[in-house]
Amino acid sequence: MTTPKADDFAIELKGIDKRFGEVHANRNINLQVQKGTIHGIVGENGAGKSTLMSIIYGFYHADKGEILIDGKAVKITSSEVAIASGIGMVHQHFMLVNTFSVLENLMLGAEGGMVLKNGMSAARDELRRLEQDYSLEIDPDAIVEDLPVGLQQRVEILKALYRGAKILILDEPTGVLTPQETDHLFKILHALKEQGTTIILITHKLREIMDATDHVSVMRQGEMVAHVKTSETNREHLAELMVGRKVRFEVEKESQSVGDCALSIKNLNYVDSQGVKRLKGLNFEVNAGEIVGIAGVSGNGQSELLSVLSGIDDFDAGEIKIGSEVITPDGGQTPFTLRGLGVGHVPEDRHRMGLINQFEAKEAFILGHHKESAYNGKLLQNKKQILDDCQEKMHEWDVRPPNPNLKTASFSGGNQQKLVIAREVEKDPSIFLVGQPTRGVDIGAIEFIHKRIVDMRNQGKAVLLVSVELDEIMSLSDRILVMFDGEIVGEMAGHDADEKTIGLMMANAHTTDAEQEVSQ
């Protein structure tokens, strides 16, 4: 390989170092990104990817090191300087003003004069040009909060291009997208690349790195551990570099015979507070010792199914049978009573429902079990018991750092999720409801969590798994149900499942009538 000249690089980092108090977020980072390529940066959560990008974008200042753009050293002291140097960033959490129109969002920071009027029509023309050049159609007058997530992301990209970005950084861009939206995004990125834009793609999804990038750099614990050509590596190798040890993608699972029916659902109907029918006559069973996976594009009733089964929302018609207990609509069930019947629930959104961010780990760890006698004295809580219990489980579940007094918000996604799953599993439920167990969780933790879910099954628990990650559903489930528009539209055994068939069912494009009559 010939050594490229310095100005072949759109951006070059030399010895970037950054500390936040005790945390050494970036250690002596070197990176070279070739012009007109898509360069992936992978690493687990907390590896320092986002810090590094924030330094490039002028959000933080490096303690040491140098940034070269087009071969020239640039001091990026603020986002303003970064933008002026041709750097654009699409943040993981969109930096959009939701109540503004697309056009207003585009103009923010580049209004073209004190009075908006002239700038507005200039911006409209420029937007039209960008739309044509990159085929990124959008309605300039649409209010951002009315747009679907995929289009909001498009606004972010357009914003960067509008400010003249030659280097586009995307931070975990696919986390919020459906598979179709993801495909579309990558098409856009390739089009941008064709037009000479340099793209830096930060992700922890290796499949995306393999699909979309030309080069890839791997970060681990604040350091750059490898730079490789994407064509010369593979998923397993990258995962090993990221985690620092070999990672198994396949989940080890012995086949086992199932036990009695633990959860039986008959003609379950649920209408939400807006009057929309979310669950339309569901029928299925989950037996002890099996994992039933619910596949589907997000928003087809999976979330509602979980909230009904866990007692958060009351259903409107039908029947749920837990063990020998029959639950009817308005039966007065609450998450608390259902917990008493042996239902454990890992909610889909750990930030909204699984944890309280401002609580300490030990407090979050007893949520929902806080009334148990073990945790309570006559009058006051038994703080010591709570602390000891949490401490013990944190070690057992390898939650890092194992400090029960730390605020939940200070843990990484994977460790937060371990905390939630540990809380539910340790109460030994007979029915285990799991929603999106590995959303926003890094690879090492995914492997661990998957193993624990399979353990539950091996112990003879009935596991209902809801996930939008098809890979996860396929590798864990003994049986797969596909949901579409509040109905179950297909069922298959886990070992027969193939992505294409499930994908078609998820889009409700399959035609076999026999499969409509499932789970009877």
Place this chain on the structure above:
Amino acid sequence: MLEFYFNWIVLPMDSMLRLSTPLVLCALAGMFSERSGVVNIALEGKLLAGAFAAAATAAVTGSAWAGLFAAMATGIVLAMLHGFATITHRGDQIVSGMAINILVAGITVILGRFWFGQGGQTPNLQGNARFESIDFIGAEFISNIPLIGPLYSEVLSGHSLMLYLAFVMVPLAWYLLFKTRFGLRLRAVGEAPAAVDTAGISVTWLRYRALIICGVLTGIAGAYLSTGSSTAQFIPNMSAGKGYIALAALIFGKWRPVQAMMGCFLFGLLEAYAIRLQGTEIPGLGTIPVQFIEMVPYVLTVILLAGFIGRANPPKAIGVPYVKERE
């Protein structure tokens, strides 16, 4: 009939304009502050401080204009104090605001006693030390035209300069907020400060500027209370909750200038009728107790805020200090 029209339509409307002037200025002040994401419960304190500064300065210098500038300066100083606590040091905005209110309620009385020795009041302002009312051209003549005449000569004409200033501020504020670069950024910073920051704009400086505008407007409102209205002196606690009512009107108007002004009019009109009704015999009901009438605007405030205006969507980032996120 004509007498009824004059007493129950014309005069209350005249009072309404006078009574809603400080409300309109304060509501606009609050709008700039809150649109930038800083809760401003300190309007009350700034209003009172402005009133004191204006009256005290006018009493000493003999110039109402000097008083006005002193009031604006005081408003800015207090706004900067609020900003220093809440923007720079990310303190709680409600606590800081309340602290300012309490501080001002006390310090104005102490300084007033110390300087003027009249139990906290300032001397009655005469001549150039107060803003005289301005009569419109031909007011005398037009007042003879039935129905419309009194509206011109009584309602519109004959107020102090600051009242007119207040109502000119409304379209100006609207223009600034919705038609200029500053306005766009201001609205953005109250909704999504991170978006503003990543667009290369300083969140801190924007919020400080919003607070400066807020200080100036509350200063004018204070000067109106003590040098521009019929009172013409400072009286302890003369703001009497107007800052809070202005805040209510702002919410009522959903943080929009013209609608907020309408809210101020409504509260002004209620107060005007409350004053009118005092001691008046109502057929079938007799004399309504003064206390009851005085209560009406506040009760209506609660009812209106509770049910009639629908959901008020405040700026999303309101009350939240901006901290750059860290992974």
